[in-house]
Amino acid sequence: MRMAFLNVPVASKEASKAFFSALGFAPNPQFESDDTACIVIEENIFVLVHEPSRWKDFLHSESAPAGTTEYVLALSADSRQECDDLVAKALANGGSVYGPATDLGFTYGTSFRDPDGHVWEVSWMDLAAAAEAGSIGEPA
Template identity: 35%
Template sequence: MSRQIILHFSTKDVPGARAFYTALGFTVNEAVSSGSCVYIIMSDTISVMFSEESVFSTFSPRGLCDTSKFLEVLTCLTCSSRAEVDEMIRKALEAGGSVFEEAEDHGFMYQHSFLDPDGHGWNLIHMTESP
């Protein structure tokens, strides 16, 4: 069975989330997007739904994470090269994101992290070989 990963995050600003992630080069599935949510396609198997906080809160009885104080999750995304990692970080910063951790080179793995404008953490990884 083929599986897909659909991440679901809250956002304070649906148009802002749309602008940020399309600035990184990702596309929007308009068929499942609306004024209260945007569905971002990252690859054939990974998508992210960003729902405004009032809508997102209907999906769980738990409260929302205050991402200005806490990291709810660090989502890792593989990249095809170090250059792609650096380019996506550059685009994220230009689009209003911030660096979460500085770049690290472990020889077999290069990584760099950013926070989107809502404080969601993304770790970009390029691996050249197994550790």
């Protein structure tokens, strides 16, 4: 089975571990070092948070300037409520609002910035209703 490792720069691996633990994600010490921590999002999906001293070792170009959005990390949720709950936990633990929630009936999404400014989108979709609305193909 394939594994996914999302690598992101952070000011402090310990602060990032505390933030993601408050959201319900567990650290994985197997991939941790003095300047990197590993957060388990799902069984085979991990976020590696790197302090500046380690982050520079990953780059072959300049890092994105502070205050810009280089990418959006998107997570699925099992319900609208789970979307809102995760964002509420993020906001209560040092995250900030990124944009307004979007509600199209068959899909719902909301987002937040983590304490280091990375954008996380959380969305739920009723696949059958989305297919019926013509927004996606028929479920497999």
